[in-house]
Amino acid sequence: MANAGCFTEGHLNLVSDALFVAEESVCDFYRLSGSAWANYRFELRTLADLSPREVTDRALAQVVRLRQPAHQRRLRARDFYRICLQDHNLLNLVERQEAKGIFLPLLIYVLTHELVHVVRFYQFQHLFDAFEGQRETEEKRVHSLTSEMLGKLKMPKMDQVIDLYQEHGYAL
Numbered sequence: 001m002a003n004a005g006c007f008t009e010g011h012l013n014l015v016s017d018a019l020f021v022a023e024e025s026v027c028d029f030y031r032l033s034g035s036a037w038a039n040y041r042f043e044l045r046t047l048a049d050l051s052p053r054e055v056t057d058r059a060l061a062q063v064v065r066l067r068q069p070a071h072q073r074r075l076r077a078r079d080f081y082r083i084c085l086q087d088h089n090l091l092n093l094v095e096r097q098e099a100k101g102i103f104l105p106l107l108i109y110v111l112t113h114e115l116v117h118v119v120r121f122y123q124f125q126h127l128f129d130a131f132e133g134q135r136e137t138e139e140k141r142v143h144s145l146t147s148e149m150l151g152k153l154k155m156p157k158m159d160q161v162i163d164l165y166q167e168h169g170y171a172l
Contacts, residue, residue, distance in 0.1 A: 005047060005087055005088030005091060005092075006046065006047045006048045006087050006088075007046050007047070007048070007085075007087045007091075011087070011091075011103075012046065014103060014104050014107055015044075015046065015085065015107055015111075017104065018104060018107035018108045018110075018111050019044060019111050021108045021111075021112075021153075022108055022111035022112040022115050023037065023115065025108075025112050025149045025150060025153070026112060026115045026116060026119060026149070028149075029145070029148075029149045030119055032119075039122070040118055040119055040122050041078070041079075041080035041081070042063075042080060042081040042082065042083055042115070042118045043080070043081075043082050043083070044082075044083045044085065044111075045082055045083070045084055045085065046085045046087050047085065047086065047087035047088060048087075050084050054082070054084040055084075055086065056086060056089075057086075057088075057089065059086060059089065060085075060086055060089050060090050060093065060106075060110050061083055061084060061085050061086055061090075061110050061111075061113075061114050062083075062084050062086070062114075063081050063082070063083055063084070063114055063117050063118060063121075063128075064081065064082045064084060065079055065080075065081055065082075065121075065128050066079070066080055066081070066082055067079055067080075068080060081117075081118050081121065083111070083114045083115070083118070085110070085111075090103075090106065090107070090110070093106070094106065101157060102157045102160060102161055102164075104155075105155055105156070105157045105158045105160070105161045106161050108150065108153075108155070108158070108161075109146060109150060109158070109161045109162065109165065112146050112149060112150055113142055113143065113146045116142045116145050116146055116149075117138075117142055120138075120142070126138050126141075143165060143166070146162075147162045147165075147166070150162065
């Protein structure tokens, strides 16, 4: 039995498609090669695979920083990031009348937005551990960058998604 509010197999296929578009958009914008993701270590998880501390009702997704411990061949620990999609919040948003038919563009937007955070953390353009005011400023900056990247896509409803995010912020 599937968890309530979790993505179905069909949703997960769209997540995969959206991640491909998001990675390509971020690579193009930052002029990264396709293999550059090896240097920007992240993983993507959906609600069914999140721990309770990774679940929130306040966002469509969030990035958490994790640490891979040192081992024989690597002398120091290594940070990586987990993008935690909040299936329940994404599905609730799409069910609302104002958001009908925007699931794929919404996923592309959310994943691109979170990947921009990951790149900015690795490039030290923004620190993961920031004060509340700095986080709000960073969210506005990342939205601006994400909108610039995705505004060029020829995808139905992407403008609606960007406008929806602009209007409601990360509390969609």
